[in-house]
Amino acid sequence: MSITAKNTVNAPSATATASPVNRLVHQVARPRGAARAEDFAFVSEPLPRVVAGTALVENLYLSVDPYMREMMDDGWALHAPLEGRSVGRVVESGTPELAVGDLVFHRHAWRTHALVRPEEARLLPRYEGVPLTAHLGILGGTGLSAWVGLTRVARLQPGEDLFVSAAAGGVGTAAGRLARHLGARRIVGSTGSPEKARRLTEELGFDAAFDYHQGQVADLLAKAAPDGVDVAFENVGGDHLEGAIAALRPHGRIAWCGAVAQYDRADQPPAAPRNLYDVVGKGLRLEGFLVREHLDARSELEDFAVPLLRSGALVSTETVVDGFDRIVEGFLGMMHGANTGKTIVRVVPEAA
Ligand SMILES: NC(=O)c1ccc[n+]([C@@H]2O[C@H](COP(=O)([O-])OP(=O)(O)OC[C@H]3O[C@@H](n4cnc5c(N)ncnc54)[C@H](OP(=O)(O)O)[C@@H]3O)[C@@H](O)[C@H]2O)c1
Numbered sequence: 141m142s143i144t145a146k147n148t149v150n151a152p153s154a155t156a157t158a159s160p161v162n163r164l165v166h167q168v169a170r171p172r173g174a175a176r177a178e179d180f181a182f183v184s185e186p187l188p189r190v191v192a193g194t195a196l197v198e199n200l201y202l203s204v205d206p207y208m209r210e211m212m213d214d215g216w217a218l219h220a221p222l223e224g225r226s227v228g229r230v231v232e233s234g235t236p237e238l239a240v241g242d243l244v245f246h247r248h249a250w251r252t253h254a255l256v257r258p259e260e261a262r263l264l265p266r267y268e269g270v271p272l273t274a275h276l277g278i279l280g281g282t283g284l285s286a287w288v289g290l291t292r293v294a295r296l297q298p299g300e301d302l303f304v305s306a307a308a309g310g311v312g313t314a315a316g317r318l319a320r321h322l323g324a325r326r327i328v329g330s331t332g333s334p335e336k337a338r339r340l341t342e343e344l345g346f347d348a349a350f351d352y353h354q355g356q357v358a359d360l361l362a363k364a365a366p367d368g369v370d371v372a373f374e375n376v377g378g379d380h381l382e383g384a385i386a387a388l389r390p391h392g393r394i395a396w397c398g399a400v401a402q403y404d405r406a407d408q409p410p411a412a413p414r415n416l417y418d419v420v421g422k423g424l425r426l427e428g429f430l431v432r433e434h435l436d437a438r439s440e441l442e443d444f445a446v447p448l449l450r451s452g453a454l455v456s457t458e459t460v461v462d463g464f465d466r467i468v469e470g471f472l473g474m475m476h477g478a479n480t481g482k483t484i485v486r487v488v489p490e491a492a
Pocket residue numbers: 205206207281282285306307308309310311312330331332333336375376396397398399400401402429430431432474475476477478479481482483
């Protein structure tokens with residue numbers, strides 16, 4: 141069994157090879173509602189000069205994430221470089237802490253090359269047999285969110301039943317996979333199309349799945365999990381959170397990871413679950429979390445996941461979009477559900 145289950149979106153772009161210029165994406169407009177391609181612009185500038193205490197990184201893989209849609213409202217400056225996670229290779233160094241050839245993780249992405257200081261870059265461990273992309277997928281912030289939500293927030297126990305929303309996405313597929321290895325009994329997922337629901341049960345290890353467009357989420361979840369669930373891993377908010385509250389057994393737990401349904405709607409009141417007070421009646425625990433407050437859990441995740449990845453018992457499900465030119469398309473596609481698993485943009489076609 142392969143270690144990553146990848147969808148590759150189209151062929152490598154001929155223009156995406158390493159170039160003498162730095163190519164970047166700027167945000168040039170604030171979206172109203174869903175983000176659009178016109179909100180971004182590609183710019184080129186000379187490669188940054190390496191000075192003492194810095195190193196130049198050629199970015200190999202870039203991460204696009206739902207939180208970036210929130211950053212577009214007021215977090216990112218217009219006409220300025222954007223941030224985002226990347227895995228890259230040091231190609232020139234002015235610091236003894238980073239050597240040419242080192243593989244690093246850093247946050248200066250949406251660009252082909254980045255100038256980093258050692259404290260901004262994390263040297264990546266080389267795990268034989270584990271692909272580099274896993275450091276943005278199941279071993280990256282995506283997998284870590286799933287791990288923290290399951291183990292630290294929900295404290296999932298062996299034999300418990302789980303509901304995961306946005307189950308076919310990066311965090312969702314990682315939550316399903318990790319939960320299985322943590323001993324979950326029945327795992328149910330929601331997603332945005334019948335095809336993705338089919339993939340959840342036939343390829344991604346879920347026991348039942350539904351397309352949330354087919355009715356009320358609470359009804360669809362009640363049908364998919366007629367005996368209820370012990371834990372909900374919530375990525376969507378609104379009607380999904382309402383459905384989770386309805387499906388949870390007394391004293392169940394909700395690990396609230398995200399609310400992707402509301403990121404395009406900053407100007408509207410968030411859709412609150414109408415049954416919120418059932419949290420009291422059922423004695424539920426509803427707890428939100430930010431993965432960045434749990435970075436110390438990375439070593440726990442790696443200890444757990446790396447041997448499973450090496451043996452093939454665990455896979456990092458990814459949609460790889462080929463070519464820096466297609467990063468905006470990859471981001472917008474992810475926001476609209478075009479992905480299965482973690483969305484990663486491959487900058488350098490031959491990157492292994
Ligand atoms: N708390 C933290 O620290 C933390 C860290 C990382 C991620 N997160 C959150 O985790 C969630 C998943 O993130 P991810 O990176 O793994 O992204 P992802 O799930 O790979 O991609 C986003 C997915 O959201 C779904 N979606 C979009 N609009 C929706 C809507 N209106 N209703 C229901 N589903 C919708 C789409 O799938 P469908 O085809 O299923 O619609 C899409 O594939 C997000 O809420 C994100 O903000 C939180």
